[in-house]
Amino acid sequence: MFRRSSPQLLRIRTKKALSWAVFKVIGDMDPIMDVDSDLILGWARMAVLTLCMAWAAWFDHKERKVSNEHWIVWTKPIVFIWTLDLLMQQPHWSVWLTASGLLAYASGSVIGRPTLRDVRAGNRLDQIVLVWYLLSVIGIIAAGFRFASTSPLDVLVGDASPEAALWWSYVGALFTILIIDLAWRLRFIHGGADAKALMWVTLLFPSWDSVPVSYTTAMEEAVLHLPPSLSLLIWGGFLFIVIPFVLFFRNIVSGSVKNFSDLTMAWMALCV
Structure with a gap:
């Protein structure tokens, strides 16, 4: 004859099974998390x-x-x-x-x-x-x-x-x-x-x-390179050089440059 499992025994077995499943999943995920x-x-x-x-x-x-x-x-x-x-x-x-x-x-x-x-x-x-x-x-x-x-x-x-x-x-x-x-x-x-x-x-x-970026071959082979923040400063400086040309072009296109005085200021500010 088979004895029926009591509710308490069933809960214990269920808890053990769930615990094993959780540890199994976590163990399988460890290599993924490491990567x-x-x-x-x-x-x-x-x-x-x-x-x-x-x-x-x-x-x-x-x-x-x-x-x-x-x-x-x-x-x-x-x-x-x-x-x-x-x-x-x-x-x-x-x-x-x-x-x-x-x-x-x-x-x-x-x-x-x-x-x-x-x-x-x-x-x-x-x-x-x-x-x-x-x-x-x-x-x-x-x-x-x-x-x-x-x-x-x-x-x-x-x-x-x-x-x-x-x-x-x-x-x-x-x-x-x-x-x-x-x-x-x-x-x-x-x-x-x-x-x-x-x-x-x-x-x-x-x-x-x-x-988290993919480096180019040149970047991977480089022995010395600037820290990210100083690289950001240098590239920001290069972009800052472009700003006067952008302002001048926009002022010309918008028709804001009407005399020589406007022409001298067109590099430094956006005319409104």
């Missing part, structure tokens, strides 16, 4: 870039400025994407603190640099930022000792470990932000929003490995 995770994060970066810059362009068009709050708000998705990326790669703690150092240095453009006077006066924000700086410096120094045997040349030729290559990409991004900041302070980059946007892009795309 697609970088691509997913890359396109997430592209989506964040598009939305942030479109919003900044709208602010610039309507108010002729982009507030610091805009860059603070849109840095949050970068921190989230970085966290996911680092959790998947599981690097040494010093790499985490090096990434934190990028954010700490770039934050000075929107919240200012901490001063010892304000720290001694009990300014809580300056105290927190100063501790943030110290932890980041400790992480960079510790990582420098950890990856002392790996040179930037090893990274360029592909002989470095993934962890070392990741750390050097953050160091390169840190130097890029330093260059942008110095160019802004020395007035080579006049607009504060332009400098902050370039720093923000550097945080979003520390290296070309985070850009």
Whole structure:
């Protein structure tokens, strides 16, 4: 004779079967997720870039400025994407603190640099930022000792470990932000929003490995190339050169140029 399964036993068996099915599906999806995770994060970066810059362009068009709050708000998705990326790669703690150092240095453009006077006066924000700086410096120094045997040349030729290559990409991004900041302070980059946007892009795309595009053969064979943010600055400069010609052509076509005075201004503004 066969005994009927009690409802409790049936529930236990059903729960075990469902658990096995879930783990089976997750196990089968692991190779797919390993392959697609970088691509997913890359396109997430592209989506964040598009939305942030479109919003900044709208602010610039309507108010002729982009507030610091805009860059603070849109840095949050970068921190989230970085966290996911680092959790998947599981690097040494010093790499985490090096990434934190990028954010700490770039934050000075929107919240200012901490001063010892304000720290001694009990300014809580300056105290927190100063501790943030110290932890980041400790992480960079510790990582420098950890990856002392790996040179930037090893990274360029592909002989470095993934962890070392990741750390050097953050160091390169840190130097890029330093260059942008110095160019802004020395007035080579006049607009504060332009400098902050370039720093923000550097945080979003520390290296070309985070850009989800198919490289050409020339790009793959190149040993040295500019960081994404500096490449964006150069191409933006080239496009800026085209603007006077576009304005002049539109003013001619619209019939706004009627005398020599209009002709001299037609390169610089759109006549209405």
